[in-house]
Amino acid sequence: MALSERDLLAKVPTGLYIGGKWVQGHGEGTIAVEDPATGKTLLEIANANADDGLAALASAYETQSTWAKVAPRERGEILRRTFELVRERSEEFATLISLEMGKPIAEARGEVAYGNEFLRWFAEEAVRITGRYGSSPEGTGRMLVTHRPVGVAFAITPWNFPLAMATRKIGPAIAAGCTMVVKPAELTPLTTLLFVKTLEEAGLPAGVINVITTNTSAATSGPIIADPRLRKITFTGSTQVGRKLLEQSAQQVLRTSMELGGNAPFLVFEDADLDAAVTGAMLAKMRNIGQACTAANRFIVHSSVAEEFGNRLAEKMSALKLGRGVDPETTVGPVINEKARENMHRLVETTVREGGAVITGGESGAGDGYFYKPTVLQNVKPGSTILGEEIFGPIAPIVHFETEEQAVHLANDTEYGLVSYAFTQDLKRGLRLIESLDTGMTGLNTGLVSNAAAPFGGVKQSGLGREGGTEGILEYLETKYVMTPDPSL
Numbered sequence: 001m002a003l004s005e006r007d008l009l010a011k012v013p014t015g016l017y018i019g020g021k022w023v024q025g026h027g028e029g030t031i032a033v034e035d036p037a038t039g040k041t042l043l044e045i046a047n048a049n050a051d052d053g054l055a056a057l058a059s060a061y062e063t064q065s066t067w068a069k070v071a072p073r074e075r076g077e078i079l080r081r082t083f084e085l086v087r088e089r090s091e092e093f094a095t096l097i098s099l100e101m102g103k104p105i106a107e108a109r110g111e112v113a114y115g116n117e118f119l120r121w122f123a124e125e126a127v128r129i130t131g132r133y134g135s136s137p138e139g140t141g142r143m144l145v146t147h148r149p150v151g152v153a154f155a156i157t158p159w160n161f162p163l164a165m166a167t168r169k170i171g172p173a174i175a176a177g178c179t180m181v182v183k184p185a186e187l188t189p190l191t192t193l194l195f196v197k198t199l200e201e202a203g204l205p206a207g208v209i210n211v212i213t214t215n216t217s218a219a220t221s222g223p224i225i226a227d228p229r230l231r232k233i234t235f236t237g238s239t240q241v242g243r244k245l246l247e248q249s250a251q252q253v254l255r256t257s258m259e260l261g262g263n264a265p266f267l268v269f270e271d272a273d274l275d276a277a278v279t280g281a282m283l284a285k286m287r288n289i290g291q292a293c294t295a296a297n298r299f300i301v302h303s304s305v306a307e308e309f310g311n312r313l314a315e316k317m318s319a320l321k322l323g324r325g326v327d328p329e330t331t332v333g334p335v336i337n338e339k340a341r342e343n344m345h346r347l348v349e350t351t352v353r354e355g356g357a358v359i360t361g362g363e364s365g366a367g368d369g370y371f372y373k374p375t376v377l378q379n380v381k382p383g384s385t386i387l388g389e390e391i392f393g394p395i396a397p398i399v400h401f402e403t404e405e406q407a408v409h410l411a412n413d414t415e416y417g418l419v420s421y422a423f424t425q426d427l428k429r430g431l432r433l434i435e436s437l438d439t440g441m442t443g444l445n446t447g448l449v450s451n452a453a454a455p456f457g458g459v460k461q462s463g464l465g466r467e468g469g470t471e472g473i474l475e476y477l478e479t480k481y482v483m484t485p486d487p488s489l
Contacts, residue, residue, distance in 0.1 A: 020206020063207030151231030280447030
């Protein structure tokens with residue numbers, strides 16, 4: 001029988017997790033975690049300060065040498081057991097995600113399935129860490145190349161995918177033999193707390209993963225990053241914050257993985273299958289209410305099909321039902337907070353002043369939460385303000401183009417380079433776009449690219465490094481080279 005919301009929240013730990021124990025924080029007061037669909041508090045949890053952060057780091061550091069020696073198979077089995085537990089409790093995780101983040105329950109279930117795949121994937125990757133052995137080119141010696149854990153890692157996760165962003169970082173760290181301090185987002189920490197409790201149940205030793213929740217992120221994180229015991233930082237969030245973290249990381253020359261902002265172009269050519277393009281647009285735009293770094297941000301559509309595409313997209317968007325995510329009839333939930341909703345207003349009003357036209361939406365939804373109606377903006381002019389910003393909400397601006405060269409120029413005209421989408425039935429054009437679109441990922445005739453078995457990451461100011469795939473575990477490994485004399489000499 002499904003748990004009530006009250007009983008589910010009662011299962012969530014409210015303390016910090018340091019050295020295998022749930023402890024209270026020493027920060028000022030507690031953190032009130034809000035339901036964005038109602039504006040009401042779900043739970044109050046512990047608030048860490050800098051001393052708590054350093055205590056978590058000390059626990060991870062003290063455990064690192066022991067954990068690195070644990071057999072890869074054993075590390076993988078812990079991840080596999082955790083995968084099975086999360087799968088058994090998938091409805092609990094999905095409900096908790098929907099409560100604290102606001103996404104519709106169907107999408108929350110999708111996040112649980114997606115996020116859990118990182119545990120299964122890296123459980124399998126743990127035993128596939130390889131090296132090489134061979135003769136030097138001169139034949140005078142033997143070269144041995146192997147890998148070893150980077151060491152203590154610090155993971156800072158965002159609010160929009162509270163389970164998937166945790167598993168995408170924690171999974172490879174455990175598989176590689178690294179210990180970790182995790183700082184989930186202040187807005188959505190509950191899912192991570194429940195997940196770490198599940199890791200504990202699956203047999204993860206004390207000290208391998210430590211969790212701090214705080215409302216003083218910079219003050220709490222700064223001493224951790226400056227401490228020589230830390231060897232890696234992995235961050236998902238805005239480019240602005242990522243730049244600051246890179247500056248701080250430079251002092252200790254830390255290994256860094258940065259998954260930063262996006263401004264994804266969605267190209268629709270004159271020969272595109274419009275049914276497939278609209279379906280792909282809904283996936284790419286409205287996943288997570290548009291609050292995703294992979295969300296389609298700029299719809300660059302050939303002028304010959306722009307009106308039809310816009311009308312079809314508007315029809316789909318206007319049919320979505322706003323509501324609280326846990327309501328099974330809801331197909332689009334609230335944005336995360338009032339600040340985000342105000343930003344939606346600003347972007348729409350600015351676009352209209354700059355010559356764009358609202359063909360659906362463009363206003364707040366009813367209710368106590370932070371709702372904004374799914375919006376389509378047609379005839380957006382190149383250079384408009386909205387095309388230069390990461391929207392992070394349910395707004396789709398459409399700009400027209402005439403030639404492939406113009407489309408590619410518009411798509412690449414951004415400091416970001418995370419993901420791009422393109423719809424065309426011309427195979428040669430598709431291959432050209434793969435080469436010319438300046439992004440780390442491309443969805444060709446699809447609006448969904450994320451997969452645990454694929455390397456996720458961008459170029460330019462969208463970040464450094466890759467998460468997922470065979471590449472993901474390498475971010476937590478150092479390469480060690482050894483030369484020995486030729487044994488026959």
